[in-house]
Structure formats: structure tokens, C-alpha cells
Amino acid sequence: MKVITFSEALGETILEEMERDHTIFTYGEDIGKQGGIFGAYKSLLGKFPDRIFDTPISEEVIYGSALGAALVGMRPIVEFHFADFLFTGIQSITLQIEKIRYMTGGQGKLHLILRGPDGVSNSAAAQHSESIETIFMHVPGIKIIIPSTPYDIKGLLKTALRSNDPVICFEHKSLYAQKGEVPEEEYLIPFGKADIKRPGQDITVVTMSRMVHESLKAAQELEKEGINLEVIDLRTLVPWDKETVIKSVQKTNRLIIAHETWRRAGWGAEIASTIQEEAFDFLDAPIIRIGARNVPMPFSPVLQNYVTPDKHNVVTAAKQLMEGI
Amino acid sequence: MNYSKQFLISLYEMMQKIRKFEQAAEQLFLDGKIPGFIHLYIGEEAIAVGVMAALNDDDYITSTHRGHGHMIAKGGNINLMMAELYGKVTGYCRGKGGSMHIADFSIGVLGANGVVGGGLPIAVGAGLGIKMKGTKQVAVAFFGDGASNTGAFHESLNFASVFHLPVIFINENNQYASTAKTKETTSVENISDRAVSYNIPGVTINGNNILSVFETTKEAVKRARDQGGPTLIEAKTYRIKGHFVGDPSKYRNNSEVNKFWEKEPIKIFEKQLLDWKVLNQKEINIISLKFDQQIKEAIKFAEDSPEPYPKDALTDLFIDDSGYDY
Structure with a gap:
């Protein structure tokens, strides 16, 4: 390739x-x-x-x-x-x-x-x-x-x-x-088919775009501490691959949704709500949503970094979910 | 008179067909048989009919919320239109669009539009597509005086001019944008003056004179087909009826409206045809009866048609809806 x-x-x-x-x-x-x-x-x-x-x-x-x-x-x-x-x-x-x-x-x-x-x-x-x-x-x-x-x-x-x-x-x-x-040869990816970018057993992370890479970095760090993330890249939001997410949550019993867009009413809320409706019994902990703080994007690099989610947010959320286990 | 008798009669008939349809729609709405809103084209028929007479069947148009006339003049089926007004499953849009969204892509009507100015970018896109395909078709954007104050209008004229697109912009200036007088809300006396800004020809004509509409459009269409780019035509007319059926019309008085009943396009053309002895009163009565009968049949078709099933609401969004969460 x-x-x-x-x-x-x-x-x-x-x-x-x-x-x-x-x-x-x-x-x-x-x-x-x-x-x-x-x-x-x-x-x-x-x-x-x-x-x-x-x-x-x-x-x-x-x-x-x-x-x-x-x-x-x-x-x-x-x-x-x-x-x-x-x-x-x-x-x-x-x-x-x-x-x-x-x-x-x-x-x-x-x-x-x-x-x-x-x-x-x-x-x-x-x-x-x-x-x-x-x-x-x-x-x-x-x-x-x-x-x-x-x-x-x-x-x-x-x-x-x-x-x-x-x-x-x-x-x-x-x-x-x-x-x-x-690949050199032609291939097509169907819509509504998520890609498990990294398999894991402990926590499901549903994400897309830049946050896929941030989640993969977080997964590497967490591996050293014995926490295994399953990173699911939805790839398409309409339609979105509910089956793959539910299957993963049935295995890990924990869910983080990580996106760069604002946390409030971001698409993570839709995923979280759907999973609690359809896989509530499989959840061992509340679902955590990661997203930007609910302000317009500020200019100063210091301020920009503060409101924008990255791998640290994923690491923190994962540790929180694994507390007391 | 350089027109064949048959051509002149066909123009007259088409205007009558629209008028009868609109009069029936108005009454049906007042009788509570049609849900939603309807916006009548009464008094503006010469524009749709005159423009469409200058087009070929495979040319495209975008229409407006006041769009029944455009649809009929482009060859729309009044049974399917009436059924759509009733919200029936046999209607043009299977009951999903209603009066404001009637379309028939197969005859080149790329939709009425509930958004003022909404059709202009679509017509420009049709023109762009035609240019990319390299065919000789044209696209016509119908829009009102109100739409000429939207950003969509200015973006569309500039875009069409820059790319020399085969688009004809037909402004139907009926002197009211909803309830606001055009004169009080528009910076220019003639909307066609705005063509200067976009380096395209602009002309103002009497939109109640059907032959003037036809001739002006014919010239613009020829220019567009010869890769001469777009034209803006302002057809001045008057909206004899309210903005919508049921409009209390507090913004104008009856004497103003009555003045325009004297200048309405069918009356003017009828007189001309009688003078020219193209038609006599008896033939006019026969035409009138013919359309009365057609409209009656359309109403019967609509009333006899079934309602959609509630679950039909969950169809027609995508061609491939696999995995979609309704």
C-alpha cells in the first residue's frame, strides 16, 4: 500500500x-x-x-x-x-x-x-x-x-x-x-459503517475527525496504566452506526463520546441518549461526553487550548470511569 | 399582426385556464376544503404565459410561492395540482408539499418555493449545469419584487453574469412584497435598473401585456441560447388579490384594487382578440365553459383521491435511506 x-x-x-x-x-x-x-x-x-x-x-x-x-x-x-x-x-x-x-x-x-x-x-x-x-x-x-x-x-x-x-x-x-x-486498487466505504480504529475491552470511545487521533493518543497512554480503550470512528453521522456502538458497549459497559464541537447539544448527546434508551442494562457507569466549552472559539492560544478538547480530556474521563474498579 | 390565430388563441386559453384554476382554488380555500395557505396569481397571468410561450419543453424554470400560474403555463397537470392543494396522495408531491412546493421536474419545473428569493440560486445552478453539459437549454427564474431585495438576488445576478450563464431572470413586480409597498421598500424605481450593476441587459415592460412579455422573453432566450448570457426582465403588474387568500389587506384600499381590475391582462388581451377578430364572444364563452369543466374534473379528481397513509410521512427524504433513523 x-x-x-x-x-x-x-x-x-x-x-x-x-x-x-x-x-x-x-x-x-x-x-x-x-x-x-x-x-x-x-x-x-x-x-x-x-x-x-x-x-x-x-x-x-x-x-x-x-x-x-x-x-x-x-x-x-x-x-x-x-x-x-x-x-x-x-x-x-x-x-x-x-x-x-x-x-x-x-x-x-x-x-x-x-x-x-x-x-x-x-x-x-x-x-x-x-x-x-x-x-x-x-x-x-x-x-x-x-x-x-x-x-x-x-x-x-x-x-x-x-x-x-x-x-x-x-x-x-x-x-x-x-x-x-x-490501497492502489479501488475500494468504497459504505455510509453508516463505523470503523473500530483500536479494539479494547474496558471503555468504548465513540468519536470522529481530529478527536479520533486524540483518542488514539489517549489510548496509548492509558494502556500503560492497564486501561484498554476501544476507539470507534463513526465516519458518518447521518446515518450513524448504532449497532457497532451498542455491540461495543455490551462488551465494555462504559462509554465516552468525544467530539470537538460544543459539548452542549452536540451530537454526543444524541448518541448518549440513544445508548441509554437501547443499552441501559449494559452500562456500569454514566456516559461521559467530551466537547468544546460552550463559548465561541477564543483567539489567544492559551484560551483556545483551554476550551478545545484533546487527549487529556479523554484520559481524565477514562480514569474517572475506571475509578473504584 | 405577425402571429398565427392558433398561437394567439393558445395564449388566451392558457391565461383563462390559470384564472379559472385560481378562482376555484380561492373558493375551495374559503370553503375550508384546502389546508395551509394559498397565494393567487390572479392578474399576473400574462407573465407566466408570455414567458413560457418563448421557451421549449426541455427548458427549466424555478417558481415562487405564487406559483400555480407558472406550473400550469409550463404544462402542469391541473388534476395533480388540485390533488396536491388538497394534500392528497395523488398530488404532484404526494401531499408533502402543498401549494407552495408544487413541482414537476419532468416538465422542467424545479419547484415553487416558499422562501422569497429561494429559487434564484437554483435557477442559476440549472444554468450552470446546462453550461457544463453544453446543451442549448435555458433556465428561467421567476421571482417577485420582494425577492429583488434579498442577497440571493444580487449573488445570483453577479454569478450568472460572471459565468455567462443561460439564465433569464423574470421579475414579477406586483407592487407588494407581502403587505409592504414595493415603492417604500426598494431603492430603485425600476428593478431592471439593477441589471446595470451586473453588466447584463435589463428591461422593464408592462407585465399585463402578454405579447410584450412574449417578445421580450423571446429575445432574452435567444441571447441566452447563443451564449450571450443572462437578462433581467422586470414585468410590472399588480397583485389584485391579497398576499394570501384570507389576507385582510389593511395596507391598501379598494379603489386602488378596482383601478387594476380595469387593467388586468385577460381583459386587455380579450379585447385585442375581439378587435382583431381572432375570437368572437361566442368562442370566448366556449373557452370559458371548457375550462370550467376541466377545473370541475380536477376538483372531482382531488376529492375522490385517497389521503396519504400517516406512515407515508417517512418516505421520499433520501433515495437510499439504509441505516437512517426516522
Whole structure:
């Protein structure tokens, strides 16, 4: 297997799929000539100039036009620049893309993808650091994929590009340069299928994106103390793989849910509630949710680090769950 | 007169069909037979019919919350429309959309829209898709005067202009944005003046003159098909009815409304056709009866149709819903 970065995996996926399917094209801000603000499209520079292009900074029409283009038979991939800016054009997503098929009684195929960077990085502060996937989990009508490795972005994006439903893909900024193994041969990853990134017996950690890697670091540390974490990467949030989580909790009897988005009403609350409804008898301790503190992201590195969850939160939570055992 | 008799009659008939449908919908709503809200197109029929006469069957449109006229003029089936107004399972949207969300993608109607300005980015996307496909189709965005004050309008015109998209923006200026006078809420006298900002042609016409709507649209469509980019057409008209059926209309008086009953498009065109001897009064009566009968049949179809099953609420969200938690 070759070892490539997350953004290389993303780039080669788009390239392979554009060669295979001539209806695929991709547009957004800063992708055509710059290769994306975080280099997501770096490997695509100079390729398909007619099908990879820059747009004005006009989010409402960028997102809404993806819907129109899909309805006339094309497969647009729109880059949303920063997840934060989804809010500037959000009516095109929550009131149009997410509803049109349902409102029209199942007419049309909405094969479109909105994708781009999210998450905390280097003091980007309150308007460039958000993780807002929960909002799209809350409003029905779009599938959500959140890959954490080069392998996952390729397999999930391929599936998205061959499906006929709208998909939003969040890529944590810290992941683009991360390397990982990617097979030479083609593979697809189905939606709703979690990946156990690390098997363990003592505590189940359900997580996604950057927090997968933080949880794996925590697991390494805790191993020395005899605590074994099972780290489950959901990979897709809509739909999410309830069965894998329940099966794991039946084994470990303890559950931590770790995400970078705000703790209050973050998607961890949905998972926690579902597990207590459907696997209450298997729980030996209260479920612990880890998420950002409920404030906008502050600028100062000191403040940013204070409100953003990392491996330390996972270690602390795990020790708390194992107390008295 | 450079039009065939058949063409002129087809325009007149289509306007009558819309008018009869709307009058029936209004009465059915007042009788409590239709749930939700309905927004009537009465007095604006010349725009939908004139525009659609300049389009091909495979062209696309996006419509508005006041969208029945667009749908009918594009070839929509009034039985399925009426059933949708009733919320029946046989309706265009299987009872999930109602009046404000009627669509028929198969005839190029990419949806009415409950969001003011909501259809503009979708039409631009259809134009973008057409450009990427390399076909000769066009996309038309219908929108009201109110929508011309949304960000979606300004983003859409700029985007369509920059990429030379085959999109025709049809502004139906009916002088009221919900209950607010357009004059008091809009910075320009003519909405078409805004085209200058986007470096595209803009023109204001009398939206109650169907032949003027047809000719202006025809020219814009030709330009769009020849890769000449978008056009903004402002068709001035008047919303004779309230914003919605049941609107107490406290923001205007009857004398204002009555003035516009004299200028409404069907009356004007009918007089023209009588003058030109394209139609006589007897033929007009026959047309009127024909649509009365069609509407009656549509109502019967809707009333005889079954309600959806409650569980049908959990269908039509995704094509592949495996693993989805309803």
C-alpha cells in the first residue's frame, strides 16, 4: 500500500472520479488557482480547468446552484471554504437542498456534495474554527461524512460520488497533511459503517475527525496504566452506526463520546441518549461526553487550548470511569 | 399582426385556464376544503404565459410561492395540482408539499418555493449545469419584487453574469412584497435598473401585456441560447388579490384594487382578440365553459383521491435511506 496525505487522497479521488464520470465538476472559493485555502486541491492544480474553477464569494448562490446543477443531471462538488461560512448561505442548504426532494414527494436525484474544512487551528478565532456538523444532523435531509484518515476520505467520497443523495463532508484542517496507507486498487466505504480504529475491552470511545487521533493518543497512554480503550470512528453521522456502538458497549459497559464541537447539544448527546434508551442494562457507569466549552472559539492560544478538547480530556474521563474498579 | 390565430388563441386559453384554476382554488380555500395557505396569481397571468410561450419543453424554470400560474403555463397537470392543494396522495408531491412546493421536474419545473428569493440560486445552478453539459437549454427564474431585495438576488445576478450563464431572470413586480409597498421598500424605481450593476441587459415592460412579455422573453432566450448570457426582465403588474387568500389587506384600499381590475391582462388581451377578430364572444364563452369543466374534473379528481397513509410521512427524504433513523 502507498502512503499519502489526506489531501492527496482527496485529490486523487476527485481526479479518478472526474475521469470516470464526466458529469462531475467542482467549484468554490480559492480552489482553481490556489488549490484550496488549506491545500485540499493542491494535487488538482492545472487539471480539468473547465471543471474545477473559482467562484465569487457568494455562498448562498454557490450552495444553491449545486442543487440546480444536480437537478439538470450534473454532479457538483462544492467546496465551502470554511465550515463557518456555511452559515452565510445556509438557507440554500437547510431550506432548499435538505427539503426539496421530500417537499416534492421524492422527485429528482440530488447527487451533490458540499465539502470543506472545519475545526480548530492556530488561533483562527471565533469565525474560522467551528465544527458545526451537529446542525446538519439536526435538520433532516443531508448525509454527513466526517473522515479522519486518507483511507476513509477516499472510500467515503467515492461512495458519495456514486450515490444519488446530497452529502456534506467535513474535513478537519489538521488532517490535510496527515499521512496514511491507501490501497492502489479501488475500494468504497459504505455510509453508516463505523470503523473500530483500536479494539479494547474496558471503555468504548465513540468519536470522529481530529478527536479520533486524540483518542488514539489517549489510548496509548492509558494502556500503560492497564486501561484498554476501544476507539470507534463513526465516519458518518447521518446515518450513524448504532449497532457497532451498542455491540461495543455490551462488551465494555462504559462509554465516552468525544467530539470537538460544543459539548452542549452536540451530537454526543444524541448518541448518549440513544445508548441509554437501547443499552441501559449494559452500562456500569454514566456516559461521559467530551466537547468544546460552550463559548465561541477564543483567539489567544492559551484560551483556545483551554476550551478545545484533546487527549487529556479523554484520559481524565477514562480514569474517572475506571475509578473504584 | 405577425402571429398565427392558433398561437394567439393558445395564449388566451392558457391565461383563462390559470384564472379559472385560481378562482376555484380561492373558493375551495374559503370553503375550508384546502389546508395551509394559498397565494393567487390572479392578474399576473400574462407573465407566466408570455414567458413560457418563448421557451421549449426541455427548458427549466424555478417558481415562487405564487406559483400555480407558472406550473400550469409550463404544462402542469391541473388534476395533480388540485390533488396536491388538497394534500392528497395523488398530488404532484404526494401531499408533502402543498401549494407552495408544487413541482414537476419532468416538465422542467424545479419547484415553487416558499422562501422569497429561494429559487434564484437554483435557477442559476440549472444554468450552470446546462453550461457544463453544453446543451442549448435555458433556465428561467421567476421571482417577485420582494425577492429583488434579498442577497440571493444580487449573488445570483453577479454569478450568472460572471459565468455567462443561460439564465433569464423574470421579475414579477406586483407592487407588494407581502403587505409592504414595493415603492417604500426598494431603492430603485425600476428593478431592471439593477441589471446595470451586473453588466447584463435589463428591461422593464408592462407585465399585463402578454405579447410584450412574449417578445421580450423571446429575445432574452435567444441571447441566452447563443451564449450571450443572462437578462433581467422586470414585468410590472399588480397583485389584485391579497398576499394570501384570507389576507385582510389593511395596507391598501379598494379603489386602488378596482383601478387594476380595469387593467388586468385577460381583459386587455380579450379585447385585442375581439378587435382583431381572432375570437368572437361566442368562442370566448366556449373557452370559458371548457375550462370550467376541466377545473370541475380536477376538483372531482382531488376529492375522490385517497389521503396519504400517516406512515407515508417517512418516505421520499433520501433515495437510499439504509441505516437512517426516522
